[in-house]
Amino acid sequence: MKKYFIHAITNYVSIYNVAAIIKAVGAYPIMADDFHESASITKNADALYINLGMLNENKKIAMKNSIRVANEKGIPIVVDPVGIGASEYRREFFFEILKEIKSGVIKANLSEILSIYNDEKSHGVDNEHEMSEDEKIKTLQKLSTKYGIIFVMTGEANIAADGNEFVKVSGGSEMLKNIVGSGCMLGGIVAASVSKGLSLKSVKEALECSRDASLLAEKNKKCGPMEFLNEYIDSVHKNREE
Ligand SMILES: Nc1ncnc2c1ncn2[C@@H]1O[C@H](COP(=O)(O)OP(=O)(O)OP(=O)(O)O)[C@@H](O)[C@H]1O
Numbered sequence: 001m002k003k004y005f006i007h008a009i010t011n012y013v014s015i016y017n018v019a020a021i022i023k024a025v026g027a028y029p030i031m032a033d034d035f036h037e038s039a040s041i042t043k044n045a046d047a048l049y050i051n052l053g054m055l056n057e058n059k060k061i062a063m064k065n066s067i068r069v070a071n072e073k074g075i076p077i078v079v080d081p082v083g084i085g086a087s088e089y090r091r092e093f094f095f096e097i098l099k100e101i102k103s104g105v106i107k108a109n110l111s112e113i114l115s116i117y118n119d120e121k122s123h124g125v126d127n128e129h130e131m132s133e134d135e136k137i138k139t140l141q142k143l144s145t146k147y148g149i150i151f152v153m154t155g156e157a158n159i160a161a162d163g164n165e166f167v168k169v170s171g172g173s174e175m176l177k178n179i180v181g182s183g184c185m186l187g188g189i190v191a192a193s194v195s196k197g198l199s200l201k202s203v204k205e206a207l208e209c210s211r212d213a214s215l216l217a218e219k220n221k222k223c224g225p226m227e228f229l230n231e232y233i234d235s236v237h238k239n240r241e242e
């Protein structure tokens, strides 16, 4: 059976859990962020996952080298623009790489999506609390049309869109809000899913995988955040076996 390798350049807060959840879905994580080797690691991967949490100068070069190789080889790229609204350093770098990505997914929370969208000033969406679901979908579709890649907005409802269609996956456990790196891990699941074929359908399957695992983790016992975190990763593994 083919093994799917996911090259992740990610932050050191949630890096182990990202690797663990990629393994739990049945793919093979490779965490490599030095610029000397990142391109050669990407060359043999089936997806590249770029997470901007804890960005630094070394990682910037590593990410750009890996993105270049992924584009050349047609490898899908998943980007989590962690905290771009709060950091000019990350925001500037994000826009630099956004233009370069040929095929892939941007997975971001509402405030990160607005930060991307509002860079285009003229659209005038300035208050996230006033956004209806319809506006969220339209925002994602406009971004997707403009950049030619899939956009995902996370939250209570996760919405993914390409230029033509959208999918919505909601109803996951609220405990996901209480653990560190739930967004980072979701990025890993999305990367593993699109490594087998990039489509809105494969993104939807990833969102469903996370939702189902979170509900199973919550059902098992009333647990605190750390127990939930382990149960969530275990549940991803259990659901895969069923
Ligand atoms: N109110 C909620 N109810 C259920 N699930 C939620 C809720 N809010 C977020 N989630 C889930 O938590 C995960 C992460 O989404 P979120 O929007 O919090 O991303 P994030 O801010 O990038 O996360 P983090 O920075 O903690 O990694 C997603 O799977 C999302 O569906």
Ligand SMILES: Cc1ncsc1CCO
Binding pocket: 011, 013, 014, 053, 054, 082, 180, 181, 183, 184
């Ligand atoms: C807490 C934190 N800080 C940088 S990355 C990260 C993980 C959650 O996004």
